[in-house]
Amino acid sequence: MNKSMIVLVAAFAATAVQADTLKKIKDTGSVTMGVRESSGALSYTLGNDRYAGYHVEICQRALSDIQKQLGMAKLDVKYQPVTSQNRIPLVQNGTVDIECGSTTNNATRQKDVAFAVTTFVDxxxxxxxxxxxxxxxxxxxxxxxxxxxxxxxxxxxxxxxxxxxxxxxxxxxxxxxxxxxxxxxxxxxxxxxxxxxxxxxxxxxxxxxxxxxxxxxxxVEPIAIMMRRDDPAFKKAVDDSIKGMISSGEINKLWDKWFMQPIPPGNTKVGLAMSESTKQALASPNDKPMEEYVVK
The missing domain is CATH 3.40.190.10 (Periplasmic binding protein-like II)
Incomplete structure (x- = not known):
């Protein structure tokens, strides 16, 4: 094997390891969650490096399930603010392991990243x-x-x-x-x-x-939690956790908590009832892109 081939194999191996998010979490004892500072009640800042919202809590619960799956006594969740411009690159380069904001799942983005099953249709x-x-x-x-x-x-x-x-x-x-x-x-x-x-x-x-x-x-746009592409084990772990929340009815409680009840820091209420499109997405969990949704 010549030198250039060795370099290529090493680069491929490094990429493969990076894409194994479950191993990365197990080895480091930590995970980085991408969050937004002002994405409505989906993901927002409370100040002092604290974040809250419907998608933030769904991610927190999914990561807790993954912690149990990996048999870890402790998991350090780090929060990384992202913007509409940098969210996809930060997931791709490994800075962020799971992005929990307000990202639309569309066909173009599916070429670069993966999406969990839809939890919000907007x-x-x-x-x-x-x-x-x-x-x-x-x-x-x-x-x-x-x-x-x-x-x-x-x-x-x-x-x-x-x-x-x-x-x-x-x-x-x-x-x-x-x-x-x-x-x-x-x-x-x-x-x-x-x-x-x-x-x-x-x-x-x-x-x-x-x-x-x-x-x-x-x-009409499906909004979903975003992860690295070509990491089916991590996607399955996240999807399985979300499907569990759906089947148990917990997802409906989270919706009520973040969209129908007063939320911090000002105890104001968004007052956004679950749409029929969201109900349909939850009834048949899927990661279909927005191109498969029709504006009525």
């Missing part, structure tokens, strides 16, 4: 100030529309059939809280993103009654 919508006079896509002509860098929401808006001939200016926030601040401060007239993120940011704002979610459903 609708991309438009948030505006209540007194803006904006009630749908047609009212966005000449307006400033905020979105978060690294997301596909405004592209989705532009592709909508009712957006034909509607010209607006796109402004970017570095994360969801920054995008909402653009709306809140008047630097944007609308904010386009998934409804759960919109509802969560509105609920935690200084004056929730000043904002509303309006207009047409722009897309």
């Amino acid at each position: 609708e991309v919508r438009i948030a505006v100030r209540a007194d803006s006079g904006i009630n749908g896509i047609g009212d966005l002509a000449g307006k400033r529309v905020a979105t978060t860098t690294g997301t596909t929401s405004v592209q989705t808006l532009r592709k909508h059939q009712r957006a034909n001939g509607v010209n607006f200016k796109e402004v970017f926030g570095k994360d969801h809280s920054d995008s909402f601040l653009l709306l809140e401060s008047g630097r944007a007239d609308a904010f386009v993103i998934d409804g759960a993120t919109l509802a969560g940011n509105i609920a935690r704002s200084k004056a929730p009654a000043d904002f509303k979610i309006v207009g047409e459903v722009l897309s």
Whole structure:
């Protein structure tokens, strides 16, 4: 075997080891969870390196099940804030082992990463100030529309059939809280993103009654927990844990806790009932991409 072949084999072996997340967890006694700072009630910061939310708690429970599966007395869970821009690269390069935020499962991303079974099906919508006079896509002509860098929401808006001939200016926030601040401060007239993120940011704002979610459903998107690709053992462990939460009814309790009850830090309530699309996804657990969902 020549020198170049040895290098290639060594590189392949290193990649294979890195993809064995269960072994990595067992060997190091730790796991890194990717979290978001302002993804509504799905994943958000409480400050002081503390994170909470529906997907954060689902991940915490899945990792607890994996700890038991591996026979570990202790598992150190480290939290790594991620953004829409860096979340996929950080999963791919091994910095983050499991990403528990608000990532849409689509066909393009499935080429780079893997997704657990869907735990949330969302609708991309438009948030505006209540007194803006904006009630749908047609009212966005000449307006400033905020979105978060690294997301596909405004592209989705532009592709909508009712957006034909509607010209607006796109402004970017570095994360969801920054995008909402653009709306809140008047630097944007609308904010386009998934409804759960919109509802969560509105609920935690200084004056929730000043904002509303309006207009047409722009897309229906399965939101799921993300992992490295080509690591079937870890995906199965996460999927099995989530399926257990679904069959036991625990997932419904978590939904009620994070979307229907007051949540910290301000004890505000998002008030987001489980959609029929989410109920269907939970009834038949799957990791189908958004391309298989239809906007009605």
